[in-house]
Amino acid sequence: xSTTEFTVEDLKRILREAAGSGDGVSLDGDILxxxxxxxxxxxxxxxxxxxxxxxxxxxxxxESAISEAxxxxxxxxxxxxxxxxxxxxxxx
Amino acid sequence: xxxxxxxxxxxxxxxxxPNGLGNRNYWESVREGVSGIxxxxxxxxxxxxxxxxxxxxxxxxxxxxxxxIISQTDRMTQLALVGTDCAFADARTQPSxxxxxxxxxxxxxxxxxxxxxxNELRNLWSQGGQxxxxxQSFAWFYAVNSGQISIRNGMRGPSGVVVSDQAGGLDAIAxxxxxxxxxxxxxxxxxxxxxxxPWGWTAQLTSRRLSTSSDPNRAYLPFDAExxxxxPGEGGALVIMEDLASAHExxxxxxxxxxxxxAATIDPGAGVESATSLQKAxxxxxxxxxxxxxxxxxxxxxxAAVPELDRAEAEALTKVxxxxxxxxxxxxxxxxxxxxxxxxLDVATAFLAMRDGVIPPTPNVRIADEYDIDLVSEKRESxxxxxxxxxxxxxxxxxxxxxxxxxxxxxxxx
Amino acid sequence: xxxxxxxxTGIGVTAPGAVGTKNFWSxxxxxxxxxxxxxxxxxxDFRSQCAAEVxxxxxxxxxxxxxxxxxxxxxxxxxVTAREAAADSGLPFSDVDxxxxxxxxxxxVGATTGLDWEYRTVSDGGxxxxxxxxxxVPHLYNYFVPSSFTAEVAxxxxxxxxxxxxxxxxxxxxxxxxxxTELIREGSADVMIAGATDAPISPITVxxxxxxxxxxxxxxxxxxxxxxxxxxxxGFVLGEGAAVxxxxxxxxxxxxxxxxxxxxxxxxxxxxxxxxxGLRSDGREMAEAIRVAIDEARMAPERIDYxxxxxxxxxxxxxxxxxxxxxxxxxxxxxxPVSSIKSMVGHSLGAIGSIEVAASALAIEHDxxxxxxxxxxxxxxxxxxxxxxxxxEHPTDAVLSVGxxxxxxxxxxxxxxxxxxxx
Numbered sequence: 001x002s003t004t005e006f007t008v009e010d011l012k013r014i015l016r017e018a019a020g021s022g023d024g025v026s027l028d029g030d031i032l033x034x035x036x037x038x039x040x041x042x043x044x045x046x047x048x049x050x051x052x053x054x055x056x057x058x059x060x061x062x063e064s065a066i067s068e069a070x071x072x073x074x075x076x077x078x079x080x081x082x083x084x085x086x087x088x089x090x091x092x
Numbered sequence: 093x094x095x096x097x098x099x100x101x102x103x104x105x106x107x108x109x110p111n112g113l114g115n116r117n118y119w120e121s122v123r124e125g126v127s128g129i130x131x132x133x134x135x136x137x138x139x140x141x142x143x144x145x146x147x148x149x150x151x152x153x154x155x156x157x158x159x160x161i162i163s164q165t166d167r168m169t170q171l172a173l174v175g176t177d178c179a180f181a182d183a184r185t186q187p188s189x190x191x192x193x194x195x196x197x198x199x200x201x202x203x204x205x206x207x208x209x210x211n212e213l214r215n216l217w218s219q220g221g222q223x224x225x226x227x228q229s230f231a232w233f234y235a236v237n238s239g240q241i242s243i244r245n246g247m248r249g250p251s252g253v254v255v256s257d258q259a260g261g262l263d264a265i266a267x268x269x270x271x272x273x274x275x276x277x278x279x280x281x282x283x284x285x286x287x288x289x290p291w292g293w294t295a296q297l298t299s300r301r302l303s304t305s306s307d308p309n310r311a312y313l314p315f316d317a318e319x320x321x322x323x324p325g326e327g328g329a330l331v332i333m334e335d336l337a338s339a340h341e342x343x344x345x346x347x348x349x350x351x352x353x354x355a356a357t358i359d360p361g362a363g364v365e366s367a368t369s370l371q372k373a374x375x376x377x378x379x380x381x382x383x384x385x386x387x388x389x390x391x392x393x394x395x396a397a398v399p400e401l402d403r404a405e406a407e408a409l410t411k412v413x414x415x416x417x418x419x420x421x422x423x424x425x426x427x428x429x430x431x432x433x434x435x436x437l438d439v440a441t442a443f444l445a446m447r448d449g450v451i452p453p454t455p456n457v458r459i460a461d462e463y464d465i466d467l468v469s470e471k472r473e474s475x476x477x478x479x480x481x482x483x484x485x486x487x488x489x490x491x492x493x494x495x496x497x498x499x500x501x502x503x504x505x506x
Numbered sequence: 507x508x509x510x511x512x513x514x515t516g517i518g519v520t521a522p523g524a525v526g527t528k529n530f531w532s533x534x535x536x537x538x539x540x541x542x543x544x545x546x547x548x549x550x551d552f553r554s555q556c557a558a559e560v561x562x563x564x565x566x567x568x569x570x571x572x573x574x575x576x577x578x579x580x581x582x583x584x585x586v587t588a589r590e591a592a593a594d595s596g597l598p599f600s601d602v603d604x605x606x607x608x609x610x611x612x613x614x615v616g617a618t619t620g621l622d623w624e625y626r627t628v629s630d631g632g633x634x635x636x637x638x639x640x641x642x643v644p645h646l647y648n649y650f651v652p653s654s655f656t657a658e659v660a661x662x663x664x665x666x667x668x669x670x671x672x673x674x675x676x677x678x679x680x681x682x683x684x685x686x687t688e689l690i691r692e693g694s695a696d697v698m699i700a701g702a703t704d705a706p707i708s709p710i711t712v713x714x715x716x717x718x719x720x721x722x723x724x725x726x727x728x729x730x731x732x733x734x735x736x737x738x739x740x741g742f743v744l745g746e747g748a749a750v751x752x753x754x755x756x757x758x759x760x761x762x763x764x765x766x767x768x769x770x771x772x773x774x775x776x777x778x779x780x781x782x783x784g785l786r787s788d789g790r791e792m793a794e795a796i797r798v799a800i801d802e803a804r805m806a807p808e809r810i811d812y813x814x815x816x817x818x819x820x821x822x823x824x825x826x827x828x829x830x831x832x833x834x835x836x837x838x839x840x841x842x843p844v845s846s847i848k849s850m851v852g853h854s855l856g857a858i859g860s861i862e863v864a865a866s867a868l869a870i871e872h873d874x875x876x877x878x879x880x881x882x883x884x885x886x887x888x889x890x891x892x893x894x895x896x897x898x899e900h901p902t903d904a905v906l907s908v909g910x911x912x913x914x915x916x917x918x919x920x921x922x923x924x925x926x927x928x929x
Contacts, residue, residue: 020159040160044783047718048226055222063719096692140639164782193794197777201673202651204616213625213710218632221552221713228714230782230912233615234652234673239913242777248791251777251915252681255616255671256653263670270688287650294628294639295650355694356668357605361661369666372605431651488647489657491669 006057006079008032011049011072018052019045032073043067046075053079100269100351101500103344104183104332105440106175108284110146110325110427115182119444123471125455127426129308129323134288142302144311145288146325146428164227165240166205168286168326172237173244175284175330180245183332184345187245196249196276197242198268199330200260200283200432201234202487207289208232241280241330249276257487258394259356261328261435262495266354268333277338282436286326296324299488301398309456312425314395315402315467317460322397328433329440348443352480352498353381359490371408373492374482378412381480381496385413388496389478390451392438393465394486395422405484406463416466418482422454435485439497442481446499449474511771512687513924515764516595516752518587518701519864522558522745522851525567526590530861531868534876535897539850541743543728546707554721556728557707558745558852573658576645578617579705581655583748583857588659588699595752596764597697599664608667608695609660611750612682612702614675614856614911616652619708624649659699659750667695676816676911677775678702679749679859680919684773686753696758701750702860712744718783720820730880732853734817734846735824735892737883742818745852749860751867756924768867771904772803772920783912785822789830792908792916796834799918805904807835810842810920812875812900814866814907815892817846818853823910825887830908830916832890843900845893849879859909863919866905870923875900 012027021027024040031039036046050066053059057079065078105115110128112118121128129146137143153162153170156177162170180186187195209232215223230236235253242251250271254263261283268281287296296302303321305311312323339347355376357369378385391413394405409420423441424434445451451472459467481497517527523540524530533540541558549555560583564574567586574582588609592599599607624646628637648654653671660669668689672682679702686700715721722741724731732743759766776798778791800807813835816827831839847865854861869875874897881894903923910916 016159018163020161020163042781042784044164044226044718044781045160051222051226051717136636139636192779193776202653206650209621209710210625212714213622214629214632214635216622216632216710216713217626217629221709221716224710224713224717226714226717228710229718229720230675233675233912235614235675235678235911235913235915236782238674239777239782239915242779243781243914246779248777248779248794251674251775251913252685253673255651255673256656256669257651260653260670267685270692290635290637291625291628292650294637294642295646297639298642298644298646298650356608356670357666358609358657358660358669360604360664360666369605372666487653488651489654490660491653491657 006076006083008072008076011076014052015041015049018049033071035070057083059083096273098273099336100272100333101336101339102331102348102443103334103339103346104179106179106182106330107440108148108171108175108327109437110148110327113148113150114178122423122426122441122452123450125426125453125471127308129311129428132288135290140293141304142297143306144308144323146323147288148327164231166208166231168205168284169236169240171286171327172284172330173240176241176280179330179332182346187247190278192246192248194249194277195247196251196271196279197238197247198252198264198279198281199237200254200264201237202255202257202260202285202431203287203292204234205232205236206287206292210289210291256491257489258429258431258434259485259487259491259493260432262483262485262493263356265351265436265439269351272333272335277335279333280330281333282328282330283432284328284330285431285433288326312397312428313457314397314422314425315406315459315463316457319397319399319402323428325428325430328430329437331436331440347500349446349500350498353377353383353496355380356493367404367407370404370492371411373494374408374412377494377496383480383496388418388480388482390445390481391418391420392442392481392483393420393422394484395424406465410464415464418466419451419468420465421451421468423452425454435483438483442483442497446478446481449477451478510691511756511769512690512753513756513759513769514751514767514867515754515759516591517767517864517867518590518594518750519861520560520583520587521747521861522560525562533850534847534865535874537877537879537896539729539879541728541732541852544707547709552712553716553723554712555725556731556743558743559707560747576648577658578620578649580613580617580703581658583705584611584655584703585658585662587701587748588663588750591750591752592663597752602697604664604666606667606696607665608689608698609656609665609669610672610682610686610698610700611656611659612672612678612856612860613652613655613704614673614678615704615706617649618711619705620649622708622710655703663699665699674915675913676855677859677909677915677917678856680909680917681775683751683860683863684919687770687773690753690755696755698753699750700753701748702857703748704855704857705746706855707744707746732819732849733880734819734849734878735885735888736881737885739819741820743852745854747854747857747861749864766924768870768921769924770919771922772799774798775915775917778914778916780914782914785826787826787829789826789833792827792830792910793833795916795918796830796906796908799920803920808838809904810906811902812869812905813842813844814862814905815844815846816908816910817848819848828888828890839890843875843893843898844890845876845878847876862907866907866921869902869905870921873899873902875902
């Protein structure tokens with residue numbers, strides 16, 4: 001798993017599984033730079049999302065990586081950092 | 093301050109029951125004795141000695157709630173959130189019409205969001221602690237419905253959660269009445285429960301009170317010579333409670349009636365069944381309502397369908413009301429026993445019975461000779477009306493609660 | 507509050523590091539901590555590995571083997587602690603009409619520990635989705651519905667009056683006592699056995715708090731891991747225990763010559779309608795609960811001599827609570843001593859509210875304010891007098907005790923000294 005890049009589409013899928021949707025802006029468009037808060041995901045939803053990412057990609061995210069990531073772009077970058085893919089373009 | 097003896101009325105009902113989702117569907121079923129009991133479909137019950145339950149059918153959470161809420165809630169909370177919406181709609185009001193501190197929530201629970209908890213326990217033991225959901229910390233616990241209802245509806249007044257097994261539904265409504273008398277204008281109260289999952293089923297089996305019959309019409313037969321335990325179910329009712337003056341002020345269209353009396357006792361010692369302590373609860377509730385036994389037109393029995401418990405209940409009723417002194421019914425035989433949802437559903441049913449002057453039956457029961465109670469086995473229309481009802485709820489552990497309800501025509505001058 | 511006044515006449519406490527009220531008070535007044543590495547199971551795979559555990563021997567505590575078998579640990583705590591409170595009250599229970607004695611036990615998570623281990627058995631380590639009922643213990647129903655706790659206490663003390671479990675998450679301990687107080691005031695009971703119990707230290711609870719990073723990962727230093735109001739705080743330390751009280755109408759307590767620890771003068775609970783686990787930083791709803799409780803006690807906020815804080819040691823709570831104190835007490839918030847005993851006995855979820863009521867009553871009894879242990883580093887957002895490290899002699903006639911919990915509940919209670927109540 002750990003050689004695969006983590007994309008915003010992966011994040012969308014996991015967000016939906018972890019915390020559903022419906023409380024904010026739709027996930028369908030370009031959401032990379034929209035704050036999680038605006039998207040309708042609170043800290044609890046992001047903790048659940050972070051936990052699922054860690055399990056699926058067999059990584060251990062730095063605790064501050066989740067709490068400090070305000071946008072999908074920041075979280076995707078943090079995950080790829082951990083996957084050793086720091087240079088990859090998160091938009092893919 | 094609304095005052096210690098001011099009238100507290102019910103102005104909205106939100107019913108989710110195995111034989112009807114929504115007030116109208118439920119009432120149409122229950123007044124005709126139509127049962128919602130059947131073989132369990134939520135999981136394969138083949139390996140268990142009891143296989144019947146009252147499941148709420150046709151409930152599609154996605155039609156009512158966002159996936160954001162669904163992902164963090166147990167089925168009982170989903171039913172409770174939708175039940176609350178129904179109760180507000182029935183009361184022809186919405187939370188935005190009240191000041192946020194004027195609204196409270198007091199619910200009963202019996203086993204919390206047990207199915208959610210079961211899934212997380214499975215994750216824990218089969219995969220490890222890091223597989224436990226971030227929502228587990230609150231999705232399963234007993235306070236979850238009160239918390240989620242208050243958040244969804246912006247209610248910032250008094251909160252409460254009581255657990256007294258099956259008696260809890262009445263205890264919650266009594267606590268809500270207390271809070272309204274202390275000054276809160278409106279409270280959502282009652283209970284909705286659901287634990288029809290393999291782990292919840294296993295826990296209920298150990299009560300040794302579950303019927304092992306496979307015939308939905310012969311499985312839950314209180315006061316019958318064939319009584320051999322009950323059928324569990326899911327669902328219940330949430331009600332909107334208001335101070336009478338405040339309900340009049342907002343011209344509430346449905347003042348179903350008043351919570352006029354309540355009392356609770358507990359049997360002496362765990363497992364010691366006693367008719368005396370139940371009788372005491374009934375008598376105290378009547379006194380609290382300032383009502384004579386003769387004024388009660390209808391009793392909703394707890395109806396355990398365990399012979400010694402039926403005997404104690406029949407004996408207490410006979411002592412208070414005399415031999416066949418009052419019609420007694422147990423519509424819960426059409427839903428199964430709903431944990432903390434049972435008694436609040438009986439309260440809702442009683443108000444519908446009072447509204448329409450119809451006594452819903454206890455179908456399929458052939459009352460055993462030993463019980464001197466007037467058990468209503470066929471629907472009765474009451475020309476004189478149903479003006480005062482007594483609801484009895486008993487919980488495992490010896491909890492006895494009794495509540496007196498008065499129809500709305502009498503709830504003005506008190 | 508025109509109705510009857512309610513007094514605490516008996517106290518029982520089962521706390522980490524201290525079984526029995528006397529031991530509990532000496533732990534608090536010495537400022538000792540009872541947090542340690544979890545010993546009930548191997549916590550190595552968990553993020554947070556510390557807890558405040560009770561060294562509890564059911565047999566030594568007077569339970570029969572039969573009682574021990576059928577009761578979850580939390581129920582065992584409740585019964586033992588209720589017996590201590592009953593004995594302490596000196597009330598001749600057999601002379602009181604049993605229907606005038608009720609029981610209200612609070613618990614946030616009921617028999618979670620029992621359910622956790624039993625699930626492991628019936629599911630064969632999580633392997634069986636359709637769990638095997640043949641392996642279920644006969645008393646599993648008592649774990650399933652925790653009203654069994656109240657039934658056990660009522661049975662043990664011969665109570666037959668109004669009885670229930672109150673389960674409002676981490677405010678259960680305050681709310682149970684508040685509920686019982688209301689029952690006496692309205693005349694539904696003369697005596698209430700009220701308190702709370704929780705014994706949540708098991709893998710499922712540790713895991714669920716790990717998942718939201720609410721508990722501290724300070725595993726290398728468990729004795730100093732609970733750090734309310736400290737700048738280096740990093741979450742709460744899970745605890746367990748119970749406190750139970752005998753509550754009576756003040757006048758009848760006086761007329762039988764009972765020792766009165768304190769009067770319960772005011773109480774309120776409020777929902778925050780905000781979030782199941784999060785708190786708004788402005789502390790508005792807690793301030794509202796405090797305002798109503800003080801109002802019910804008919805006193806000016808300036809009369810509060812000591813604030814027994816929720817002080818869980820999470821970043822968010824301690825800020826929220828500090829804001830709530832300022833909002834409700836005004837300038838007095840800066841003068842009144844505030845402390846969190848969770849620094850010593852951890853956070854026992856629903857039980858802690860009652861344990862803190864016990865600490866508050868004992869502060870009145872002894873005119874001593876218990877400290878906040880482990881408080882060394884200041885936090886600019888927590889700028890009140892938190893009584894760091896050492897207990898303080900301080901005339902204490904009125905105490906405000908507050909709690910805050912998942913589900914968005916905030917509760918506040920005011921206790922006053924019997925002298926203030928006027929003899």
